[in-house]
Amino acid sequence: MSEPPIPYTISIPDAALQELNQRLDWAKFPTQLTSSDQDSWEFGVPAEEVKRLVTYWRNEFDWRKAEGQLNKLPHYRTDIEVDGFGVLDIHFIHQASPVKNAIPLLFSHGWPGSFIEVKKILPMLEDADGMPAFHVVAPSLPNFGFSSGVTERGFGWAQYAETFHKLMLKLGYSQYVTQGGDLGFWITRSMGLLYPDHCRASHMNMIVSQPPKWSSNPLLALQHAIQPYSTHESNGRERSAWFEREGFGYNLLQRTKPQTIGAALSDSPVALLTWIYEKLHDWSDSYPWTEDEILTWVSIYWFSVAGPEASVRVYYEGSHLQSDEDISYQRLIGHIPDVKVGFVHLPREISVVPRTWAAAMGPVVQQTEYDHGGHFAAWEVPEVIVRDLRNMFGKGGPCYGIIAERDGY
Numbered sequence: 001m002s003e004p005p006i007p008y009t010i011s012i013p014d015a016a017l018q019e020l021n022q023r024l025d026w027a028k029f030p031t032q033l034t035s036s037d038q039d040s041w042e043f044g045v046p047a048e049e050v051k052r053l054v055t056y057w058r059n060e061f062d063w064r065k066a067e068g069q070l071n072k073l074p075h076y077r078t079d080i081e082v083d084g085f086g087v088l089d090i091h092f093i094h095q096a097s098p099v100k101n102a103i104p105l106l107f108s109h110g111w112p113g114s115f116i117e118v119k120k121i122l123p124m125l126e127d128a129d130g131m132p133a134f135h136v137v138a139p140s141l142p143n144f145g146f147s148s149g150v151t152e153r154g155f156g157w158a159q160y161a162e163t164f165h166k167l168m169l170k171l172g173y174s175q176y177v178t179q180g181g182d183l184g185f186w187i188t189r190s191m192g193l194l195y196p197d198h199c200r201a202s203h204m205n206m207i208v209s210q211p212p213k214w215s216s217n218p219l220l221a222l223q224h225a226i227q228p229y230s231t232h233e234s235n236g237r238e239r240s241a242w243f244e245r246e247g248f249g250y251n252l253l254q255r256t257k258p259q260t261i262g263a264a265l266s267d268s269p270v271a272l273l274t275w276i277y278e279k280l281h282d283w284s285d286s287y288p289w290t291e292d293e294i295l296t297w298v299s300i301y302w303f304s305v306a307g308p309e310a311s312v313r314v315y316y317e318g319s320h321l322q323s324d325e326d327i328s329y330q331r332l333i334g335h336i337p338d339v340k341v342g343f344v345h346l347p348r349e350i351s352v353v354p355r356t357w358a359a360a361m362g363p364v365v366q367q368t369e370y371d372h373g374g375h376f377a378a379w380e381v382p383e384v385i386v387r388d389l390r391n392m393f394g395k396g397g398p399c400y401g402i403i404a405e406r407d408g409y
Contacts, residue, residue: 003078005076005078005170006077007075007076008075008091008146010070010146011067012063012303017063020269023269024057024058024270027269029054030047044274045277050270050273053277053291054269056291057295060291061291061292061299063299066295073122074093074095075091075146076092077089077090077146078092078170080166082155082159084154084159085152085159088142088147088150089147089305090140090163090167091115091140091145091147092138092139092140093138093139095122095136096135097125097127097133098126099126102135103133103403104134104135104168104171104173104175105134105176105177105389106138106164106176106177106179106199107121107138107178107179107180108141108179108184109138109140109180109182109183109184110181110182110185111144111312111315112279112280113376114140114144115138115140116296116300118378120378121136121385124382125386132390132394132400134389137167137168137171139164139167141160141183141187141314142160143155143306143311143313143314144310144311145305148305148306149305149307149310150310154317154322154323155313155317156314156322156326157189157190157332158190158194158325161187161190161191161194161195161327165191165198169198174198175197175403176199177200177203177393177402177403178192180204180206181206181375182206185207186318186329186332189202189332189333189336190327192341193336196337200399201340201365201402202340202341203344203392204342204343204344205343205346205377205385206349206351207351207352207353207361208333209333209353209357210333210357210360211224212356212357212359216335216360217335217359217360220359220360224354224356224357227356229354233352233354235347236347236352236353239347239348239352240353243350243351247282247350254312255315255318256316258309258312258313258315258316262310262312263309265308265312272298273294273298276298277294280297280376283350283375285372285380285381287376333361336361337362337363338362338363340364340365340398341362341365342368343366344367344368344377345358345367345368346370346375346377347371347374348373348374349375365398366388366391366392368388368391
């Protein structure tokens with residue numbers, strides 16, 4: 001019989017901290033073209049930024065203080081058996097709201113994020129003073145953070161969805177809603193595809209889609225053909241084109257040769273720092289990242305159970321299907337019936353699609369646009385995510401009462 005979830009405390013051994021410091025002491029820094037602007041990010045993280053952050057990491061950053069702050073969150077761990085992969089040890093945040101009719105919400109983080117992305121929205125979702133409240137479950141993905149790693153081939157979107165679905169059932173949530181971006185987008189879509197009787201609605205802050213087709217969505221295709229893009233949509237297409245042209249290299253490497261970049265990430269904290277920090281900088285909307293924030297995010301990867309190299313394998317697995325039962329990227333950006341969907345469009349996301357594109361993905365009941373926010377939405381603009389969830393699931397919203405009959409909030 002499966003054991004119930006138990007409380008979990010992050011406690012990195014002193015020896016691991018000492019090893020990190022030794023590696024930082026031996027850091028060898030990159031050079032930079034003398035003709036380029038020393039502050040320019042055109043070539044990636046500027047050399048002076050690398051030196052500054054590594055020096056801070058070694059001499060001033062206090063992991064024990066960060067660890068103490070993280071441990072204020074309600075951490076748990078439990079065993080989840082995944083078909084064909086045995087039992088995984090899954091770490092997760094579980095904030096149960098005191099509100100009787102709170103909605104079970106599965107929050108799925110992405111790369112290069114972690115469970116920490118849920119931190120800012122937790123207090124706003126627990127007891128919303130007349131607005132819908134949520135029971136929030138935010139796992140560390142397998143291969144990330146403090147969950148088990150998977151070293152067998154074939155752990156793709158279906159397996160991530162199965163893991164999270166079984167976790168929600170184990171916590172007593174036979175019906176639930178989901179929220180996600182980045183990898184969480186693909187996992188959220190997979191859960192809606194595989195478990196529509198349980199996953200009743202999904203909200204997403206990253207949208208990957210294609211123009212509607214005349215064969216399957218003639219009305220949307222006509223609207224797309226004759227209706228000019230709004231300013232937000234035109235700027236979004238430019239942002240998406242920039243990402244595909246200048247920011248997609250990491251994806252090509254991680255989806256084709258994850259073991260190669262994995263060797264660098266597992267051996268060098270400097271490589272890990274620059275690999276992640278570049279994305280925090282380029283994918284956010286002028287968010288003022290502090291040194292402590294950056295290094296907490298990176299340290300979670302460095303101290304992860306499976307090692308930082310494990311986190312990039314999902315890109316390969318998601319694009320190299322092992323059987324007909326695997327779920328392809330193409331299927332997940334297509335029409336998925338039965339599960340209501342809400343999208344938030346943010347201007348500095350790495351994929352910003354027109355509303356007509358997103359509308360073709362299923363029963364889309366809510367689309368909102370904001371003039372600020374980037375890829376790490378729950379961290380950059382937590383109030384936006386919370387507002388969108390409240391509007392979607394609150395009284396008068398398109399998903400009010402979708403879990404069960406409700407007496408009110």
